[in-house]
Amino acid sequence: MKPKERMAIPRQQPVELDPAERITNFKEVTSGYSEEAALLEANRCLQCKKPKCIDGCPIRNDIPSFIRLLREKKFEEAYWKVRETSSMPSVCSRVCPHEFQCEGSCIRGKKGDPVAIGMLERYLTDWMVANGKTLSRDCALSNGRKAAIVGAGPSGMTVAHILAFNGYKCTIFEALPVFGGMLAVGIPHYRLPRDIIGAELAALKHCGVEIKLGVTIGRDKTLEQLKEEGYESVFLGVGAHESRKLGIEGEEGTEGVLHGVDYLRRVLTGDDVDIGRKVVVVGGGNVAIDVARTALRTGSDEVFILYRRTKEEMPASSAEIHHLEEEGVNIEFLAAPVKIHSENGKLSGVECVRMELGEPDDSGRRRPVQKEGSNFIIQADSIIPAISQKVNHDADKGTEILLESWGTYTVNPRTLQTTVDWIFAGGDDVLGPQTAAKAVYQGKVAAESMLCYMEGRDLEEGRDLTCYMVDW
Numbered sequence: 001m002k003p004k005e006r007m008a009i010p011r012q013q014p015v016e017l018d019p020a021e022r023i024t025n026f027k028e029v030t031s032g033y034s035e036e037a038a039l040l041e042a043n044r045c046l047q048c049k050k051p052k053c054i055d056g057c058p059i060r061n062d063i064p065s066f067i068r069l070l071r072e073k074k075f076e077e078a079y080w081k082v083r084e085t086s087s088m089p090s091v092c093s094r095v096c097p098h099e100f101q102c103e104g105s106c107i108r109g110k111k112g113d114p115v116a117i118g119m120l121e122r123y124l125t126d127w128m129v130a131n132g133k134t135l136s137r138d139c140a141l142s143n144g145r146k147a148a149i150v151g152a153g154p155s156g157m158t159v160a161h162i163l164a165f166n167g168y169k170c171t172i173f174e175a176l177p178v179f180g181g182m183l184a185v186g187i188p189h190y191r192l193p194r195d196i197i198g199a200e201l202a203a204l205k206h207c208g209v210e211i212k213l214g215v216t217i218g219r220d221k222t223l224e225q226l227k228e229e230g231y232e233s234v235f236l237g238v239g240a241h242e243s244r245k246l247g248i249e250g251e252e253g254t255e256g257v258l259h260g261v262d263y264l265r266r267v268l269t270g271d272d273v274d275i276g277r278k279v280v281v282v283g284g285g286n287v288a289i290d291v292a293r294t295a296l297r298t299g300s301d302e303v304f305i306l307y308r309r310t311k312e313e314m315p316a317s318s319a320e321i322h323h324l325e326e327e328g329v330n331i332e333f334l335a336a337p338v339k340i341h342s343e344n345g346k347l348s349g350v351e352c353v354r355m356e357l358g359e360p361d362d363s364g365r366r367r368p369v370q371k372e373g374s375n376f377i378i379q380a381d382s383i384i385p386a387i388s389q390k391v392n393h394d395a396d397k398g399t400e401i402l403l404e405s406w407g408t409y410t411v412n413p414r415t416l417q418t419t420v421d422w423i424f425a426g427g428d429d430v431l432g433p434q435t436a437a438k439a440v441y442q443g444k445v446a447a448e449s450m451l452c453y454m455e456g457r458d459l460e461e462g463r464d465l466t467c468y469m470v471d472w
Contacts, residue, residue, distance in 0.1 A: 056105025153181025155427030158443025250340030256347030260386025276381020
């Protein structure tokens, strides 16, 4: 097929549940491609000599190669091509913001729609599951040596996969009662079905990885005790699970004030959380959108988002914003809360102020500035801020690990070794709240460094991986 013919193929659209139906349940909203659609979409790829899509992928997946294999109907080979670099394509293909990463760098996007790289990657993982194929590689026989991973999120899973593949006995310690870290308690089922996380758990167990849930390192057991028990190195992948607060009057001690990741965690672990009929969500990222869409699914019938910038500045993916609007959630742009009103200790209203955009800030986005005298009040039963998260430091209590000013771990940016030589860290507890793909990539870097450390080799030996700390 000639490039002109490929350019004529429109981007294939997946089937989605009807909005009126999907807000009544947590079923996955977007279905995967059929074989016919996947092959058509794969044929849109131009197989560039200098593929920018690889540069846009935090994990550096060889995207043109797996797409070429897919369009030759070598589906299993294509899956394993992705697995050469990614430990969990089943997750990344569903939850990563592809428009800002691989697809955002696709050359086809300059003259139309980019290739649907995420959907093609998902097709391969779904095909493997549907055809009874294993998602895990055979691991080396145990060498009798041990490593510990604190946190069962994407970075911790990646470290465990790589170390187990190299013969190390790995134990993952997870404070939550469920496996998956933020994947399990921060991403609703309609975006990431739990059987996908279950498949990743099965793959780890297949390699002999031990999972200990409900164990909080730093309280139930210290890092030093892990070392005394024979774990030669430790990886901290604790994520960023603590919500940042708005810092406005009335936020503390008022019934009806919840925070984004706390609310999602409670709902996704089975709590019955009553937030009332009318709910205000604050924020413009995927967590804010997940909170709003979850509120609809748990019984609230009037949900809207306050965002202090415009739609063009929202960090959430366009697909999630589209789904949100389809489901009837309104977004109040250029508005921010300044005070929470209450009666008898219960929230009664949210006082807000109109904003206008001023000069760009450090992120490159125009800074929102309050409009004097523009205050207004919204009547609500609950307000759920979802503006960002920070790292909980239970795990490193009693250690001398240095922290950055914003609370993340200080690490060597090329090796992810902390200031304690046998402890490594990666993912959101180093980067701040970021994507699953970036956490996976840092897990790869940390695992390579841990192997070097435990084998007495120079941590920089043969290293061709670089953590793009500034860019990320």
